[in-house]
Amino acid sequence: MKRIVVTGRSQCALEDIDDPRVADNYAKVKIYSAPMCTEFHQFLSGDTGPLGGHEAAGEVVEVGPRATRVKPGDRVVVMPSSGCGVCDLCLSGDHIYCQDKKDPNVICGIETGTTTYTQYCVQQDWLLVPLPDDLSYDYASMACCGLGPAFNANHTMQVSATDTVLVSGLGPVGLGTAAIALYRGARVLGLEVNPYRIQLARDMGVEAIID
Known part of the structure; x- marks a missing residue:
């Protein structure tokens, strides 16, 4: 092989x-x-x-x-x-x-x-x-490292539409965390300095990003 x-x-x-x-x-x-x-x-x-x-x-x-x-x-x-x-x-x-x-x-x-x-x-x-x-x-x-920790974090915190979630770092796991929090109806904010990742997060629906 x-x-x-x-x-x-x-x-x-x-x-x-x-x-x-x-x-x-x-x-x-x-x-x-x-x-x-x-x-x-x-x-x-x-x-x-x-x-x-x-x-x-x-x-x-x-x-x-x-x-x-x-x-x-x-x-x-x-x-x-x-x-x-x-x-x-x-x-x-x-x-x-x-x-x-x-x-x-x-x-x-x-x-x-x-x-x-x-x-x-x-x-x-x-x-x-x-x-x-x-x-x-x-x-x-993506179910393992990409979304697994992100899913578990959202599940453990019982994130819902009444929550605001701050994601520190919008790399692959951070973006996964944001995606799942958004899916659960939460308001999502982010911390990130990389322009490419910032744009991805904005396209996903992250409300505000501090760089």
């Missing part, structure tokens, strides 16, 4: 590597969309080597013998990180803090497939979230 490698400052290329294998409750996913999160630091700095990626959306193409929650052909969001799947943290949805994470390299006997800037990746079946047919891969891939 192909994966992305950084070859210099803001420069990338494709290289051929082995396809990942599945085992246990792992599934192999063909990646159709993978947003860029903190990896952009490596891309901009030119720190050469494979460009990671930790979230994506795609189609299940193969499953391990103990994978029962997904099947080939399923459209899914690939959740980041790993977990044991049985501790209180995993069961409550906080698997990223699990203290007994499974290692796909050991379980599947692989050295590839654990990142998402590749053609294929592997993930445990319970960390693959099914997609409705009318949701595109590009939109779905």
Whole structure:
């Protein structure tokens, strides 16, 4: 399969590597969309080597013998990180803090497939979230870092139409927070200095932005 490698400052290329294998409750996913999160630091700095990626959306193409929650052909969001799947943290949805994470390299006997800037990746079946047919891969891939923290913040604060929300920093997560707060009917203000982000926020409906 192909994966992305950084070859210099803001420069990338494709290289051929082995396809990942599945085992246990792992599934192999063909990646159709993978947003860029903190990896952009490596891309901009030119720190050469494979460009990671930790979230994506795609189609299940193969499953391990103990994978029962997904099947080939399923459209899914690939959740980041790993977990044991049985501790209180995993069961409550906080698997990223699990203290007994499974290692796909050991379980599947692989050295590839654990990142998402590749053609294929592997993930445990319970960390693959099914997609409705009318949701595109590009939109779905934003469900993790792009919109996940934003959704949780709005949900935890129970933001409603009676609230005014101030978003400090209108980067990807900040814009996601603003979008969800606006959807919930809130008045949204922002703090941002980047002209491009300021314009995006204004186009979305952010009422006032302090730069």
